[in-house]
Amino acid sequence: MAPPLYQTVINSIIAQIAAGDLLPGGMLPSETQLAHDIGVSQGTARKALMMLEQHGIVRREQGRGTFVTARTPESSLFNFFRLRPPDGRVIKPKVLEERIARRAATPIERETLHGTPTEVIEIRRVRSLLDRRGVMETSVISVDLFSGIERRSPLPSALYVLYQQAYGIIVLHADEAIRASVASIDEATSLNVKAGTPLLRVERLARDVLDRTIERRHSLYLTEDLSYMVRLD
Amino acid sequence: MAPPLYQTVINSIIAQIAAGDLLPGGMLPSETQLAHDIGVSQGTARKALMMLEQHGIVRREQGRGTFVTARTPESSLFNFFRLRPPDGRVIKPKVLEERIARRAATPIERETLHGTPTEVIEIRRVRSLLDRRGVMETSVISVDLFSGIERRSPLPSALYVLYQQAYGIIVLHADEAIRASVASIDEATSLNVKAGTPLLRVERLARDVLDRTIERRHSLYLTEDLSYMVRLD
Structure with missing residues (x-):
């Protein structure tokens, strides 16, 4: 069974964090950009970001953007x-x-x-x-x-x-x-x-x-x- | 030190649940009515309801009202x-x-x-x-x-x-x-x-x-x- 599409987005972001391409405190692309880069709908990108936020991996700041939090x-x-x-x-x-x-x-x-x-x-x-x-x-x-x-x-x-x-x-x-x-x-x-x-x-x-x-x-x-x-x- | 006002509202609602005046599944008064009954601001009533909801004591349903949940x-x-x-x-x-x-x-x-x-x-x-x-x-x-x-x-x-x-x-x-x-x-x-x-x-x-x-x-x-x-x- 293929994983849901938003998991592909989550995997991609986590892989970037793991590779050091996204550092703790670093800003993620916007929802629109992310959807475009990975080739998913904006709704799928939004769901992935929401799940990453729920799990404390990213932090969304109103009007500023989405940032990687660190698991210290x-x-x-x-x-x-x-x-x-x-x-x-x-x-x-x-x-x-x-x-x-x-x-x-x-x-x-x-x-x-x-x-x-x-x-x-x-x-x-x-x-x-x-x-x-x-x-x-x-x-x-x-x-x-x-x-x-x-x-x-x-x-x-x-x-x-x-x-x-x-x-x-x-x-x-x-x-x-x-x-x-x-x-x-x-x-x-x-x-x-x-x-x-x-x-x-x-x-x-x-x-x-x-x-x-x-x-x-x-x-x-x-x-x-x-x-x-x-x-x- | 006096407890914060919203705790008065929480106490009042819990007392009504305890007394059986509010039964599991029963509907609470609206925010406005509650504020009026207890004599607090609507913001205080809202804060109390939010806390009761966070603790799973009430459940708010969009467009329907607020209901008592049961701790079975x-x-x-x-x-x-x-x-x-x-x-x-x-x-x-x-x-x-x-x-x-x-x-x-x-x-x-x-x-x-x-x-x-x-x-x-x-x-x-x-x-x-x-x-x-x-x-x-x-x-x-x-x-x-x-x-x-x-x-x-x-x-x-x-x-x-x-x-x-x-x-x-x-x-x-x-x-x-x-x-x-x-x-x-x-x-x-x-x-x-x-x-x-x-x-x-x-x-x-x-x-x-x-x-x-x-x-x-x-x-x-x-x-x-x-x-x-x-x-x-």
Whole structure:
């Protein structure tokens, strides 16, 4: 099934952002110009711009034009990293260890990741929070979408900023399933705690602006001093 | 400090909904009529209606008028109860045990609950999910806001529907802090598991349409078969 036409426009704009042809703060062509350049109707161009605005990728200013907004490391961290101290302030996790491997996709990875990849890249990291080991996370992404990412190691702390800047993939949503568990011996060693220490176990599916599942992530959080904080509406 | 005028309008409308004078699906007076009835400017009435609409309490239909939307037990459950089986479907927890007690507020309760209450009502419940004990929760609310609630026992499964229908208090937001822990001997007995079983421990502050903290809730969830599911944007 062909994607709707406005997605073609969205893809084109995101590709330009990813390639650095459109910089954060930079102005986009007008609706009319955009429609002409890409060969779609003005209504289709308008719909694409509205969706990009809804997702916070562009900002329209009355009488001035449409501008690229940036997904900064800070906003990415704020949205997708929910561990906070009791006062709720945002803290930045540091990467202590990183291992990147290319391997065959498991059946569930092939089934859920966009493009049904046969090969994936697995990024395992141990992070510290407030100067203490607190997070073990494993991100799994498709080799096809993230070609050559293993050669960029060490990766930046905020992976989603890299996904956007280097691959034009903008993560907008994540569904997380959270469970309580206790540390296995291996996990306890990595996190420098006793086996049997309570841990939050979080399974994430991250989706991009085109609603494609582009990452599976498994995280273990030590929640002695920090909590996973969420607002329900 | 006096509340802003539009909050007076919001309060008045919510009180009418709570009293049953405005039923779900019922039409509200026009902006002009509302402004006249309550004695505020039309701009103030408009602001109040806009806020009620933003919060999903009323729905405005072009050319027809403004109507009360219902917070059904289902929508309340969907928003504020996040435990789901792997397929993500909404399941309804049943109440197995309920104990309601009136007691002095602790310092933190007095400090955080609206109206700095000296006395509170504590509602402790054990719930089952998929025919198995899975949740222990303790809700603490102010005696002043929820006068006589203890005489309504057994309370309905969805407390927030009762808060709205009997007290005119509409819960719209909840901040939750989630940690992993293991069951104490008492908790294990209540949930019919072994001491040391991993449990999610969730502290909630629930706020109403006027942004008042009206409930503190502490929940323990067994997450062997179910996960706490959340969407991040």
